Amino acid sequence: MDIKINPSMVCADLSKLGDQVKQLERAKVDMFHWDVMDGVFVHNFCLTPDVIAACRPYSKLPFDVHLCITDPASFIDSIVDVGADIISLQLETTPHLHRAVETIHKKGKKAGVVINPSTPPSHIESILSELQMVTVMTVDVGFIGQNFIYAMLDKISTIRNMIIEKGFNIDIQVDGQINSKTIHKVIDAGANVLVLGKSGLFNLSSNLEEAVMQVRQHIQSVIKDQKSKK
């Protein structure tokens, strides 16, 4: 399975986001991750529809928007309008998940569900067949620089097995302290989309192309190790 690099844009240089998007596209990342927070579901604020819209002309790669808010379903339309390709709903705040996912599909976009560290994998079982992506939060959502929760590795494996068993083709994304210390673990567990923030990408080098290259090389060595173990 191809491992995808998904830079978390709140960790980029916000003074020149258009340029950052262009540099990352040149460096061949696979998509862009945009967090929207409401100060209620999480006690923090983040990126916004206007910011996403302003950056949209700078890349043709998929924009993946994570709605970390109390009522993601009511913002689907505005997020689609600004150019999102994948819309990820927080499971804990979307009581009518099938309806919300259907709304996303009707707009011709990919639907994802994000689950918090304490949410058991069984909670996504009955929606799994409808999803293109599942995001396992590996820290509690809302702030950068937190500690990776190692119990999430089991959860990732469980979800990967559920997906394989049912014969689905669904990405598993991991978000929260994904860096050189954790990348091999999450890939081994079955994740294939890596949301990378400060420690995983932006702090590696002042040159973003160089930073992405370092991550690529690291991923390649992890896959090589994996193959030699088999």
Place this chain on the structure above:
Amino acid sequence: MKNKVKIGASLACANFANLEKDLRELEQAGVDYIHFDVMDGHFVPNFALNLDILRLVKSIISLPIDVHLMITNPDFFIPIFAKEGCRVLSFHQEATNHHQRELSRIRELGVKSGLALNPSTPLQVLDYLLTDIDVFLIMTVNPGFAGQKIIPATIKKVQQLRTTLDREGIQADIQVDGNVSFENIPQLVSAGATMLVGGTSSIFKKGCSITEAIEKIHNLLNSNA
């Protein structure tokens, strides 16, 4: 006695693909302050700026920042934004029940206290708060989105508030926010506004550079004086 009229730029209307460029142009062109909107998708059905952007603005320019919290839980975020550093911190009258407590908390943190009123909120809610407020923020549209038309009744509201403040001998700022356009600025200033928030109908108007727009506002204010 009124303060000198100050021009503020509504940062949420800037170009986020190249924020640094807009920030430098705003400073160069002589705006007096940055108006910094925070939205939560609850109090208003939209999202705006955040703490990372606040830190970024401070690292690039040295203009005073005036934070406008359009959120349901200002009590939680007031100390966070005040400690981050801003000149004025405003929250909405409609969003909390503890106005004196929050206003004095803002002043205790060394920041000027601001209270924002939606267009439909009557001035009477200010009766017991007049001396607790440094900046009276009168919304001239319903908060949440750029590009709306001014609600004419709010101009009269500014006038009435200025009359009350004058009667009480209070020399506070009245800030106006929402469709503060080239066309509306003269009457807002005559009504008694001393802090303008310029967005997509003036400072960030399409077809006009930031520098040109600010020059135009300066000219309007000079001919008004």
